[in-house]
Amino acid sequence: MPADTNLKLPTRRYSIGFGVAWEAHKYFKWWFAVIIVLAMVTPPAVFQFSSTEIEVSAWEFAAYSGKIFSAIVAGTFLYTMFPNALAQGLTRREFATSMGLFGPVWSLILGALALAGFILEHLWYGLFDWNQAIQRGDRDLALDSLGAVLTHGVTYPLSYLLFFAGGALIGAACYRWDGGWLILVPVAPVVFSLDFALTRADPWGPGWFRWLTGLSGDASSPVAAAAMVVVIAALAWIGRAILLETPVRAKKA
Amino acid sequence: MSFSVTLRDVTLKYGDTEALSDVDLDLEADKIYGLLGRNGAGKTTLLSLLAAFRRPTAGEVLVDGRPVWENAEVVSRVALVREGGDFDDTDKVEAAMKSGEIRPDFDLDYALELAEKFELPLDRKIRDLSRGKRSVLAAICGLAARAELTMYDEVHLGMDAPTRDGFYKALLAEYLERPHTVILSTHLIDEVANYLEEVVILDRGGILRHEPIETLQGVGATLTGPAGAVDEVVAGLEVLAEQRLGGTKSVTVGTELDAQSRERAAASGIELGPVGLQDLFIHLTEPDRTGA
Structure with a gap:
């Protein structure tokens, strides 16, 4: 085999990080394609049958679900890949660095896709003279210009990264401890709370969750974004600390 | 340059249970060792320490004279092949083999050659493989890793007798072509006895015997x-x-x-x-x- 296809020791952690992000997007490409088609086709179909004017962004639902999806991808990929990577002779530090690259690259690509989807939808709705707006309880956020679309869409990469970091931490804790999923209790409210603050969205869910995640509702967007960056760094640091001391589990018979 | 192994006063506890107690062990490089022990004797635990899958509760684990824990230079050249291998079950066989290229010295051509020899279907998902074929895949990845310390932990389970024989022959051929340190942990003792140079017998978390095979065979x-x-x-x-x-x-x-x-x-x-x-x-x- 050509020797240059094997990864070089000093840089393999970076190659793996970028490689996993790329492969993950390739793996889910048909999922993305189906979601894009659904988000673009559903509004005209609804309009055709109900004759009511379309006033909300269908793409918003797809883009928002990408946040939960990012958390799930981070958690499950980490949980599955950790023992296999170590069995292939990777150190925990190298693996943590790889995940540290995977997260931002994943979030950037998915964020770019979300933003492109909003722009495409803006042009698409324009053809029908519909309003592109984001539902915010009793008041909608109108995306009445490309500038407004950009302002709204540009928050997604950061949100995706926040959810990714939260999911990765939960995945690491689940692998490390049998009751590791309990870390969901502090992580989920923090993540949702900051995301609600950044996107000015109304908290949803049961009353206690709405109360908890609504606590940061008064924060301005720049403050929420800065807090997000700090929390992302904290989640990544805690996740890395957990991984560095995690043994590879014994195989079950 | 293949790897030697040194354990100094190594203890590993699972909760209150000591799986290994104050183990001292020296294994020279370039030899094939048999690691024998009853169930629960501590064989898998010992191998897990050598592959840095676990950190000892106390003591020192050195491979090639260097601490193995979080040492990329060392662990990238150490392979522990566990029963059934460590794979993502949703991967196809070929993809699992290619993932071995994380290792600097992994030989994909050799892996593919062995896959053909052992009739391993490259396009099948790992979860669809029989236990025997999965064991073959694990063994192939261990051989193709071209590691300086390769450990096989009950990797033959599920393989039929001709496949086991083929595996032992491939192992010996690889060893002769490229001398390195091999540890075989197995319960099929007489089957591997001819391939071993030294034998380590573990019992209740300690080293009971560590002798050249000739010494043990002549001892009783x-x-x-x-x-x-x-x-x-x-x-x-x-x-x-x-x-x-x-x-x-x-x-x-x-x-x-x-x-x-x-x-x-x-x-x-x-x-x-x-x-x-x-x-x-x-x-x-x-x-x-x-x-x-």
Whole structure:
């Protein structure tokens, strides 16, 4: 085999990080394609049958679900890949660095896709003279210009990264401890709370969750974004600390 | 340059249970070792420490004279192949093999060659493989890793006899072409005995024996004959086990008989027999070694 296809020791952690992000997007490409088609086709179909004017962004639902999806991808990929990577002779530090690259690259690509989807939808709705707006309880956020679309869409990469970091931490804790999923209790409210603050969205869910995640509702967007960056760094640091001391589990018979 | 192994006062606890207790072990490079022990003796735990899958509770684990924990230079050249391998079950066989290229010295061509030899379907998902084929995949990845320390932990489970034979031959060929350190942990002791240079026997979390295979094979003898005569010959020797049926007694001793004892035994009508590695292992690790 050509020797240059094997990864070089000093840089393999970076190659793996970028490689996993790329492969993950390739793996889910048909999922993305189906979601894009659904988000673009559903509004005209609804309009055709109900004759009511379309006033909300269908793409918003797809883009928002990408946040939960990012958390799930981070958690499950980490949980599955950790023992296999170590069995292939990777150190925990190298693996943590790889995940540290995977997260931002994943979030950037998915964020770019979300933003492109909003722009495409803006042009698409324009053809029908519909309003592109984001539902915010009793008041909608109108995306009445490309500038407004950009302002709204540009928050997604950061949100995706926040959810990714939260999911990765939960995945690491689940692998490390049998009751590791309990870390969901502090992580989920923090993540949702900051995301609600950044996107000015109304908290949803049961009353206690709405109360908890609504606590940061008064924060301005720049403050929420800065807090997000700090929390992302904290989640990544805690996740890395957990991984560095995690043994590879014994195989079950 | 293949890797040596050194354990100094190594203890590993799972909760309150000590899986390994104050283990000291030195393994020279470029040899094939057999790691034997009853279930729960600590074999897998020992191998996990050498591959940095776990950190010891106390003591020092050195591979090639360097700490193995979080040492990329070392762990990238150490392969621990566990039963069934460590794969993502949703991957296809070929993809799992290619993932080995994380290692600097992984030889994909060799892996593909072995896959053809062992009739491993490259386009099948791992979750759809039989237990035997999955074991073959794990073994192939271990061989193709071209590691300096390769450890196989019960990797043959599920393989049929011809496949096991093929694996042992491939292992030996790889070893002869590129000498490196190999540790085989197995319960099929007699099957691998011919390939081993040294044997480490673990018992209850400690090293019971660590000897060259010739020493172990020559160490014991079984004396069968009239009870009185047998007792007379074995007096002062390390008795591993004894059985008595009427006036006939069979005693397994753990020390080599000198020429004088052999002559005395022959003169007394005592039959002398060798003790196979597996028999010796069974005797050595019996909870009640007198067999009473």
